[in-house]
Amino acid sequence: MSVLFGRPREQIAPGAVHVPGWLSEAEQRHLVQACRDWAKPPAGIRHTVMPSGGVMSVQTVCLGWHWVPYKYLPTADDGAPVKPFPDWLAELGRRAVTDAYAGETACVSEHRYRPDVALINFYDGQAKMGMHVDKDERIAAPVVSLSLGATCVFRFGNTAGRNRPWQDVQLESGDLFVFGGESRFAYHGVLKTLPGTGRPEIGLASGRLNITLRESGLGESGPGESGPGESGLGGSGA
Numbered sequence: 001m002s003v004l005f006g007r008p009r010e011q012i013a014p015g016a017v018h019v020p021g022w023l024s025e026a027e028q029r030h031l032v033q034a035c036r037d038w039a040k041p042p043a044g045i046r047h048t049v050m051p052s053g054g055v056m057s058v059q060t061v062c063l064g065w066h067w068v069p070y071k072y073l074p075t076a077d078d079g080a081p082v083k084p085f086p087d088w089l090a091e092l093g094r095r096a097v098t099d100a101y102a103g104e105t106a107c108v109s110e111h112r113y114r115p116d117v118a119l120i121n122f123y124d125g126q127a128k129m130g131m132h133v134d135k136d137e138r139i140a141a142p143v144v145s146l147s148l149g150a151t152c153v154f155r156f157g158n159t160a161g162r163n164r165p166w167q168d169v170q171l172e173s174g175d176l177f178v179f180g181g182e183s184r185f186a187y188h189g190v191l192k193t194l195p196g197t198g199r200p201e202i203g204l205a206s207g208r209l210n211i212t213l214r215e216s217g218l219g220e221s222g223p224g225e226s227g228p229g230e231s232g233l234g235g236s237g238a
């Protein structure tokens with residue numbers, strides 16, 4: 001019954017798979033509580049400042065590595081070490097990739113997904129994210145996106161540029177989206193969140209959280225033991 005009326009699992013482009021309602025309500029509650037803990041200082045949630053001096057309307061907290069445009073750092077803006085990326089979150093990411101690509105041999109079926117960075121974005125009623133490509137990771141592993149709370153209008157574009165063609169997709173609380181293969185370096189953005197779609201039952205009466213899981217390609221041991229300075233890849237090399 002529910003499959004007739006619910007939103008079906010859909011591949012919107014090669015490697016870009018939307019799985020509506022992937023997270024149970026209990027999993028969503030657990031993730032919202034975890035995000036509240038991660039948001040606390042030190043190395044807490046903040047508005048990212050762009051090189052232009054512009055300030056993103058979204059608020060972001062990072063796990064594993066700290067993202068600033070356009071690189072990953074071992075410490076946050078306040079100088080504190082980035083919070084660790086927990087094993088249970090990596091396991092959730094692996095399950096997400098396996099489920100999204102179930103029945104398909106392409107992309108990453110043989111590959112053992114090992115995310116080491118999470119970017120957690122909070123959208124208030126006004127926040128949005130312009131069209132962009134995520135290319136600060138050094139490997140092309142998929143990005144896993146988990147949506148919590150208010151519904152948003154997500155725009156998935158193309159790899160050639162920030163203009164048409166694009167597809168607008170509503171992302172609701174509990175939805176999974178995996179972006180791999182040909183879709184990994186496509187332009188995308190968030191146009192708006194929809195008023196009145198908060199989810200008090202998961203602890204998010206207003207606003208939207210999006211968790212993205214990524215593989216940085218910066219090395220196995222994380223910033224604590226082997227930061228960008230030792231990888232031979234980061235910094236100016238001077």
Ligand code: MD3
Nearest residue numbers: 121134143145179183184186188210212
């Ligand atoms: C497609 N976040 O954090 S999630 C981001 O809802 C970001 O907060 C949006 O774009 C959000 O960079 C969209 C969906 C998403 C995330 C990463 C992608 C789509 C992607 C990377 C490559 C292609």
Ligand code: FE
Nearest residue numbers: 132133134188
């Ligand atoms: Fe993105």
